[in-house]
Amino acid sequence: MVVCPVALCLYYSHLFKDDINWSWFHTLLLCRAFREVWQRNRHCQIATLLFVLLRLSNSLSDLNHSTSLWLCSVFVHFLIRGLSRLHFCMKLQFDFIVLKKQRRKETLFITILNTVFLPVIVTVAMVTAGFNIPLLPLFTLPVFYISFPRPEKFWSDVLPFSTCSDSGFYQRLLPDYLESLSTHEFRNLTFGSFLLSRSETLLIFSHVLESGFGYATVDVKGLELQETSCHTEEVNTIRDIFQSTFEEGATSCINVYSTHMLQPSSSSLIQTYSDAKNVLTGVLDMPECLQKVSDNFRKCLTYFLCLKYPTCNGSLEYTAGIVGKPETAFNFTGFINRESTVEDTDGATSNEQSDDLFDNFSNSSEDNSPDSWYDKVIKFKHQEIKPDSEKPTHSPRTETAKSRYSPKTPTDTVNARQSFRDSNSGNTVPASWLKVPFSRTEVQKEEKNFSKSLLSRICSKFGYQANEETICGLVSSLVLALDQSDSGVRNSASQVVKSFIGNVYFGKSTSWIEENKGLKELIVKSYRFAVKLSIDETIFGDNETDDTFLDSISELEHDWYIGLETDPEWLSSMVASKNFLFTLGLNEEGLYTSRTLSLLKLPLFTGTVNPECVTSIWSALSFELLYLTNDDEERYSIQAHPNIMRNILTQTAAPPLGYPIFSSGVKNISVLSIAS
Numbered sequence: 001m002v003v004c005p006v007a008l009c010l011y012y013s014h015l016f017k018d019d020i021n022w023s024w025f026h027t028l029l030l031c032r033a034f035r036e037v038w039q040r041n042r043h044c045q046i047a048t049l050l051f052v053l054l055r056l057s058n059s060l061s062d063l064n065h066s067t068s069l070w071l072c073s074v075f076v077h078f079l080i081r082g083l084s085r086l087h088f089c090m091k092l093q094f095d096f097i098v099l100k101k102q103r104r105k106e107t108l109f110i111t112i113l114n115t116v117f118l119p120v121i122v123t124v125a126m127v128t129a130g131f132n133i134p135l136l137p138l139f140t141l142p143v144f145y146i147s148f149p150r151p152e153k154f155w156s157d158v159l160p161f162s163t164c165s166d167s168g169f170y171q172r173l174l175p176d177y178l179e180s181l182s183t184h185e186f187r188n189l190t191f192g193s194f195l196l197s198r199s200e201t202l203l204i205f206s207h208v209l210e211s212g213f214g215y216a217t218v219d220v221k222g223l224e225l226q227e228t229s230c231h232t233e234e235v236n237t238i239r240d241i242f243q244s245t246f247e248e249g250a251t252s253c254i255n256v257y258s259t260h261m262l263q264p265s266s267s268s269l270i271q272t273y274s275d276a277k278n279v280l281t282g283v284l285d286m287p288e289c290l291q292k293v294s295d296n297f298r299k300c301l302t303y304f305l306c307l308k309y310p311t312c313n314g315s316l317e318y319t320a321g322i323v324g325k326p327e328t329a330f331n332f333t334g335f336i337n338r339e340s341t342v343e344d345t346d347g348a349t350s351n352e353q354s355d356d357l358f359d360n361f362s363n364s365s366e367d368n369s370p371d372s373w374y375d376k377v378i379k380f381k382h383q384e385i386k387p388d389s390e391k392p393t394h395s396p397r398t399e400t401a402k403s404r405y406s407p408k409t410p411t412d413t414v415n416a417r418q419s420f421r422d423s424n425s426g427n428t429v430p431a432s433w434l435k436v437p438f439s440r441t442e443v444q445k446e447e448k449n450f451s452k453s454l455l456s457r458i459c460s461k462f463g464y465q466a467n468e469e470t471i472c473g474l475v476s477s478l479v480l481a482l483d484q485s486d487s488g489v490r491n492s493a494s495q496v497v498k499s500f501i502g503n504v505y506f507g508k509s510t511s512w513i514e515e516n517k518g519l520k521e522l523i524v525k526s527y528r529f530a531v532k533l534s535i536d537e538t539i540f541g542d543n544e545t546d547d548t549f550l551d552s553i554s555e556l557e558h559d560w561y562i563g564l565e566t567d568p569e570w571l572s573s574m575v576a577s578k579n580f581l582f583t584l585g586l587n588e589e590g591l592y593t594s595r596t597l598s599l600l601k602l603p604l605f606t607g608t609v610n611p612e613c614v615t616s617i618w619s620a621l622s623f624e625l626l627y628l629t630n631d632d633e634e635r636y637s638i639q640a641h642p643n644i645m646r647n648i649l650t651q652t653a654a655p656p657l658g659y660p661i662f663s664s665g666v667k668n669i670s671v672l673s674i675a676s
Contacts, residue, residue, distance in 0.1 A: 004041060004045065005037050005038055005041055005213065008037045008041075008044060008045070008048060009034065009037055011048070012030075012033055012034065012037070012069075015065050015069075016030055016033075016065055016066060026064065026066045026067070029066040029067060029069070029070045030066050032070065032073075033066065033069055033070070033073075036073060038212060038213035039190075039211065039212040039213060040190055041213070043073070043076055043077060043080070043190070044073070046076050047069065047072040047073040047075075047076045048069070048072075050072045050075070050076065051068055051069050051072040054068070054072070055068070078126075078129055078130055081129035081132065081612070082125060082126045082129035082130075084129075084610055084611065084612045085125040085126075085128060085129055085135055085612045086122065086125050087259070087610065087612075088135070088261070088610055088612045088613045088616060088644075089121060089125055089135070089142070089144060091259055091261070091643060091644065092137060092140075092142045092644060093111070093114055093142040095641070095643050095644070096110070096111070096141070096142050097111060099641075099643075101639075101640070102641060104141075104636070106141075110141065110142060110143060111142075114142055121144055124144055124145070124146060125144070127146065128146055128147070131149065132149075133146060133147055133148070133149050133150075134147040134150060134612075134615040134616055134618070134619040135147065135612060135615075135616045135619070136616065136619045136620055136623060137616055137617075137620050138620065138623075139620065139624060139635075139636055139637045140617060140620050140636070140637045140641070140644075140646055141636075147616075147619040147623075150615075150619075159663070159665050160663055160664055160665035161655075161662070161663050162661065162662045162663075163659075163661045163662070164661050165565045165566060165570055165571055166222075166224070166225050166661055167222060167571075167661045167662040168570070168571040168574035168575060169202055169222065169225070169272070169273055169275075169574065170202070170204070170220075170222030170661075170662040170664075171571075171574065171575050171662065172272065172273065172574045172575055172577060173199075173202065173204070173222075173270065173272045174220060174664055174667075176270050176271055176272070177197070177204060177220065177270060177604070178218075178220070178667055178669055180268050180270055180604060180606075181195070181206070181216075181218070181606075181669055182216075182669045182670060183268070189208050189211055189216070189608070190208070190211055191208055191209060191210045191211050191217075192208065192611055193207075193208040193211075193608065193611055194206065194207055194208070194608065194609040194611055194614050195208070195265075195606055195607070195608060195609065196238070196262055196606070196607055196608075196609050196645075196648075197604055197605065197606040197607075198235075198238055198239065198242060198604070198605050199270060199272055199602050199603065199604045199605070200272075200274060200275065200602055201225055201275055202222070202225070202272065203222070203223040203235065203238075203648065204220060204221070204222060204223075205220070205221045205222075205223060205648075205652040205660070206218050206219070206220050206221070207219045207221075209666065214670065215668065215669065215670055216668075216669045217666060217667070217668050217669070218664075218666075218667055218669060219663065219664060219665065219666060219667070220663070220664040220667060221652055221660040221662065221663050221664075222660060222661055222662035222663075223648065223651050223652065223660055223661065224651065224659070224660075224661050225275075225661075229640070230638070230639055230640035230647040231640075231647060231648070233640040233642060234640050234641070234642050234645050234646075234647055234648050235648075236642075237260075237642035237643075237645075238262060238645070238648075240257075241257045241260060241262055241264060241607070242264055242267075242605035242607070244256070244257065245264040245605075246264065246267040246603075246605060259643075260643055261609055261610040261613045261643065261644050261645060262607045262608070262609055262610075262645065263607055263608050264605065264606075264607040265606055265607050265608050266605075266606050267603060267604065267605050267606070268603070268604050268606075269601045269602070269603060269604065270601070270602060270603075270604040271577075271599060271600070271601055271602075272599070272600070272602055272604075273574065273581075273597040273598065273599055273600075274597070274598045274599075274600045274602060275595070275596075275597055276595070276596045276597075276598065277593060277594070277595050277596075278593065278594050278595075278596070279591050279592070279593055280535065280584075280591075280592040280593060280594050281493075281591045281592045283535060283538055283539065283592075284493040284496060284497075284535065284584075284592045285492075285493035285592065286538060288538060289534050289535065289537075289538040290492075290493065290496065292533075292534035292537055292538065292542075293496055293530055293531055293534045294479075295449075296529075296530035296533045296534050296537075297479065297482070297526060297527055297530040298449060298450060298451065298475060298479055299451060299454055299530070299549060299553075300525075300526035300527070300529045300530045300533070300553065301475045301478055301479070301522070301523075301526045302450075302451070302454055302455055302458065302471060302475050303454075303458060303526075303550070303553055304522055304525060304526050304529075305466075305471060305474065305475060305522065306455070306458050306459070306462075306464050306466050306471065308518075308522070309428065309429050309466070310462070310463075310464040310465065310466065311428075311464070311465050311466065312429050312466040312467050312470050312471050312474075313428065313429070313467045313470060314428070314429050314431070314434050314467070314470050315434065315469075315470065316434050316436055316443070316470065316473040316474065316477070317434055317435045317436070318436060318438060318439055318440045318443065319435050319436065319437055429470065429474070430516065430518070432515060432516050433474065433516055433518070433519060434470070434474070435512070436473070436474070436477040436512065437481075437508055437509050437511070437512045438477055438480055442480060443473055443476050443477055443480070446476035446477075446479055446480055447472050447473065447476045449476075449479075450472045450475060450476055451546075452468065452472070453546055454546045454549070455468060455471055455472070456468075457546040457547065457550065458550065461547075461550060478519070478522070478523060480509075481506055481507075481509035481512070481513060481523070482499070482504065482506075482523065482527070493592055494586070496531060496584075497584055497585065497586055497592060499527055500527065500528055500531050500584045501564060501584075501585075502524060502564075525562075528562045528563060529553060529556055529557075529562060531562075531584060532556060532560070532562050532582055533549075533552060533553065533556070535594070536552075559578070559579040559580055560578070560579070560580045560581070560582060561573035561578045561580070561581045561582070562581075562582045562583070563583060564583055565583055565595070570583075574597070577599060578599070579598070579599050580596065580597065580598055580599070581595075581596070581597040582594065582595070582596050582597075583595050609645075609649075613644055613645075613649070614649055614652075617644070617646060617649045617650060617653075618649070618653050618657075620637060621637065621650055621653055621657050621658075622653075622657060624637055625657055626657075637650070638650050
């Protein structure tokens with residue numbers, strides 16, 4: 001609204017022309033008055049109104065207009081800061097008495113003391129307001145002191161940072177969030193103001209570092225998503241405040257949160273990730289699902305191998321006599337940043353099971369021929385598998401949607417396939433890939449399970465000219481490499497999770513896999529896609545034809561990232577606005593879980609936070625940690641306080657005192673469109 005600043009400028013111009021006895025002091029006051037018209041318009045309007053009332057009452061007749069207006073402006077700023085401090089003091093004292101969780105054994109003594117010395121408390125609040133010094137509540141108790149002076153605009157050292165994979169939520173959200181802020185009334189927010197926004201599980205804290213007509217400078221911080229008891233209690237209160245204000249059906253005429261430190265100001269829609277965590281126990285451990293994983297693994301290998309090498313030619317070389325390190329466990333290092341800690345439901349680890357498996361045949365000295373070794377593997381696989389009697393029985397919680405995947409265009413599919421193909425320097429399969437560590441008999445037995453119809457459909461649909469014999473033999477060899485790693489991979493959900501994570505033992509194929517990095521990437525990508533397809537088929541139904549399978553895997557390839565949260569690609573996929581992200585794991589209770597992120601338009605609620613509350617809690621935090629060195633994780637000053645959001649505001653402090661997981665650094669926002 002540019003009318004008000006222009007009108008005030010015209011009024012000041014008419015007002016100051018009558019001033020006489022100009023000096024350098026009056027010139028500075030005149031410049032300050034015109035600057036405040038544009039930078040603190042609301043305060044300027046209040047100060048002008050006060051000036052007009054005093055002028056009509058002849059109370060400022062002895063002073064010229066510039067000095068009178070300056071005194072009115074200083075008084076308005078002092079009054080606003082003083083009332084804000086008194087609001088915080090009274091709220092903290094009231095909750096200290098009323099809220100049971102905030103009471104301490106010293107409650108009665110402190111209350112009597114504050115009642116007796118109430119004039120002193122008011123004086124302290126007004127003195128700190130006059131000198132713009134933070135109020136210091138000792139240990140966030142209603143015991144108030146004057147803190148040491150701090151510059152209100154000391155923000156030159158604000159730098160961007162992120163501390164974990166969850167910071168990807170905020171990195172992805174930041175551009176849309178800044179655009180959302182630019183549409184709201186920043187002209188009413190002065191520097192030193194604070195905003196708190198919420199969208200589902202995300203909490204965003206913004207500090208207005210500088211503001212003026214048409215622009216604002218902010219620092220945006222993202223808070224942790226960990227659901228601690230203190231964090232959850234305060235977040236629930238924030239949710240209730242926003243719902244009571246913006247949700248449909250909120251018709252109460254009484255604002256029960258009128259004295260809260262957070263006051264809602266606006267709501268909007270913003271594109272961000274919806275986080276769905278599901279329990280797959282009861283789905284992933286179904287025999288049908290485990291069998292689908294093996295079948296889909298062959299199909300995914302065929303698809304990605306043809307995709308990477310459209311003209312796959314060459315002949316396989318069977319080097320069964322070359323045996324790698326049979327007792328070396330292999331992790332997908334290079335693209336997985338952590339070791340798996342997933343254990344079987346019966347307490348045994350994957351390596352222990354693998355050792356027991358290979359003790360049955362790899363240490364035998366009677367017959368070391370490849371065919372005899374393979375026969376023992378087959379015999380072992382057909383042994384009766386005892387059911388797991390101690391598996392927890394929980395009903396799975398799954399996502400519900402009209403379609404299994406989101407729609408995509410044919411152009412997107414072609415671009416995705418071309419991107420994957422371009423990652424390789426040529427269309428010829430490396431010769432080292434064709435030197436498989438198996439006998440021809442072993443590979444031929446596995447080739448019986450190969451889907452030649454799928455290969456034919458891939459070639460006809462995408463125009464590839466792959467050599468059927470080479471593709472069939474290489475896919476069968478890779479399936480054997482994974483099958484020999486652990487016989488329970490088809491019959492144990494825990495083995496599926498460990499293989500998804502990358503903790504796989506390849507036995508005699510270890511050297512072959514280790515020497516060919518592309519094979520490792522191909523196997524892990526194919527297996528993860530196979531797990532996702534198998535879970536969806538178990539829940540929603542099978543892919544009945546090769547065409548439906550190709551449609552499903554093409555959509556997964558384009559719209560989904562399937563991997564681990566600790567992968568660098570997970571964070572980069574979030575920043576790049578990948579439509580869906582999926583991962584698999586095992587929680588502390590021994591339940592198989594999945595996490596799915598979906599890019600959606602979600603409501604974003606924003607409110608202003610009492611700035612004196614924020615600076616007071618930060619001052620108390622600095623005093624307690626730096627001077628009293630009280631770093632107890634369960635100390636009173638960081639416990640949940642729903643009305644002043646003590647735990648959340650503690651997190652928002654600058655590290656190392658606070659612990660936000662993301663900071664944008666200094667960001668400039670243009671708000672001229674709404675200001676004009």
